[in-house]
Amino acid sequence: MKSLNTLLSNTGTTIFTVMSALAVQHGSINLGQGFPDTDGPADVLQAAADALFDGRNQYPPMSGVPELRQAVAAANKRFYGLDIDPDSEVVVTSGATEAITACLMTLINPGDEVVLIEPLYDTYLPVVRLLGATPKLVRLTPPKWELPRAELAAAFGPKTKAILLNTPMNPTSKVFTPDELGFIAGLLQKHDAYAVCDEVYEHLTFDGTRHIPLMTLPGMRERCLRIGSAGKTFSATGWKVGYISAPKALASVAIKAHQNLTFTTPPNLQRAAAVGLMKDDSYFASLSGDLQAKRDLLADGLARIGFGVLPAQGTYFVTTDFRPLGFNGDDAAFCRYITEEAKVTAIPVTAFYDGAAPSHYARFAFCKRDEVLIEALARLARLFNK
Ligand code: PMP
Ligand code: GLN
Numbered sequence: 001m002k003s004l005n006t007l008l009s010n011t012g013t014t015i016f017t018v019m020s021a022l023a024v025q026h027g028s029i030n031l032g033q034g035f036p037d038t039d040g041p042a043d044v045l046q047a048a049a050d051a052l053f054d055g056r057n058q059y060p061p062m063s064g065v066p067e068l069r070q071a072v073a074a075a076n077k078r079f080y081g082l083d084i085d086p087d088s089e090v091v092v093t094s095g096a097t098e099a100i101t102a103c104l105m106t107l108i109n110p111g112d113e114v115v116l117i118e119p120l121y122d123t124y125l126p127v128v129r130l131l132g133a134t135p136k137l138v139r140l141t142p143p144k145w146e147l148p149r150a151e152l153a154a155a156f157g158p159k160t161k162a163i164l165l166n167t168p169m170n171p172t173s174k175v176f177t178p179d180e181l182g183f184i185a186g187l188l189q190k191h192d193a194y195a196v197c198d199e200v201y202e203h204l205t206f207d208g209t210r211h212i213p214l215m216t217l218p219g220m221r222e223r224c225l226r227i228g229s230a231g232k233t234f235s236a237t238g239w240k241v242g243y244i245s246a247p248k249a250l251a252s253v254a255i256k257a258h259q260n261l262t263f264t265t266p267p268n269l270q271r272a273a274a275v276g277l278m279k280d281d282s283y284f285a286s287l288s289g290d291l292q293a294k295r296d297l298l299a300d301g302l303a304r305i306g307f308g309v310l311p312a313q314g315t316y317f318v319t320t321d322f323r324p325l326g327f328n329g330d331d332a333a334f335c336r337y338i339t340e341e342a343k344v345t346a347i348p349v350t351a352f353y354d355g356a357a358p359s360h361y362a363r364f365a366f367c368k369r370d371e372v373l374i375e376a377l378a379r380l381a382r383l384f385n386k
Helices: 015-026 042-051 066-080 095-107 124-130 149-155 178-190 248-261 267-277 281-305 331-341 370-384
Strands: 090-093 113-118 134-139 160-166 194-198 224-229 242-245 317-321 361-365
Touching: 015 331, 042 267, 066 090, 066 224, 066 242, 066 267, 090 095, 090 248, 095 124, 095 160, 095 194, 095 224, 095 242, 095 248, 113 124, 113 149, 124 134, 134 149, 149 178, 160 178, 178 194, 224 248, 281 317, 281 370, 331 361, 331 370
Parallel strands: 113 134, 113 160, 160 194, 194 224
Antiparallel strands: 090 242, 224 242, 317 361
């Protein structure tokens, strides 16, 4: 029979699914795939349940239910001072995952170049390549993950259509600084390029670090498609409700991508996400505050065991260097070893690179109940501090 799509045939199963399956197989504590182990706010869950019973279960409007589009616009204003028109500048999608693909579809023609920053989230590269674009990869280097400005500038050229920027960034937990964002903005203007801004962790930043959307910088309002995720913001990663905020000219094409990908997104979950986005500031403060305490619990514990722990300014994750523990093997072997021997699972960071990469880092998720983190630390201590 004729061969199938080469790119997809050659794409492996995502590392998150692989490691979660391994965790189940070994009955281990899963600090791999990033998902909280407690539910999000009760009023948001209740709103989703109630919304199933009031007769709005058929196809909602393609761009999203009005309540959610208005809530997304209001959140843009409240948190970032951005004026977004809920009727023409918001597109609701089935998760940020769909939004990323839809935004890339909006911008890319075959032959275009897209600048990507490694280590990167695993859906970016396959989609860029499926669309016929050429990825131009620029690498951040641990432990500081600073933006290599000369290399970034060199990655831009006449064929550059866009950059895909993830801040706060998975898996580095880096939050791009105003200065770095300004540099990127300068390159976008110089090369007349766009930005797809994956900001799913926008509300998960620590130690007073502020997330700044690239879209808020001078000249960037017209060039950015900004992506958020209800899954992350309301601790319900299974919900898959994402939202794109973009200027009308871009949103009007993004909605065509959405039309062809999923067309609409479950209406009750959209309406619950709207309730969530309208919650008062104290909700957002405690979301990041609680997570910061969990970061400290896990990061301090891992450091005590002997891991080299990299700083985490945001997201669900802390990256660790396991060489100080004396483990002689790569990150895949390490993550398998601790799953089997300590019954704690992490993610090998090489999964976030295309090709050769530093192979002595493991990523741990701290979005878990304190007792789970404490037990995971006790197990790792038993294995490494014998
Ligand atoms: N982007 C990044 C960087 C992520 O870590 C995730 C995690 N799921 C997503 C996008 C996808 O978000 P969603 O679950 O809303 O599709
Ligand atoms: N974003 C999550 C992580 O990085 C996983 C999402 C997924 O499993 N696709 O762990």
